[in-house]
Amino acid sequence: MSLSVFHQPEIIGQPDGTYLWWGYGLLPEMTGKYVQKRMDQCTGKEILEEVLRQLQFDRNRDRIIETSIYIPCDLPYANNIWMPHSDRPPPVPKGATNLGLLGQYVELSRDVAFTIEYSARAAWEAIYILLKRGPAPPPVYQARSDPKALLAALKVFVCPRSARP
16 A cells, blocks of 8 residues: 655645645555455555555544545556556557557656656657657656756755745
């Protein structure tokens, strides 16, 4: 299970005293240690109970559960970023002259599957290669090499309130 707890407020207009976080299970078919059900068969309340028990929030668990809103959802392709890349074909397979592949299951180097941009880039690249017209897809932005992006990320951790809009 993975939890993402960001600096609050997480979203614009988030009321004071309201905290937002999200989490997901990489293996939702596994049975929980405390709630003896598969995660993909649990209600949001049961998932929250499992999380709180795993984190040993025993003293405040009941109050947290009573005052929380939990919205479970199924994102069946969200974990594809962890799938092996060695078996993904390129947007235009070698030797193809009239076949382009698109979506999150093609290989685009230096990009992260999981975004709509990834799927759009795959289609753009396939069209560019097959039709040999229009502009090439722009290079994938590499924030880890951009001093401005790194400084902005550092500000979020060092001065969280001043870094938010």
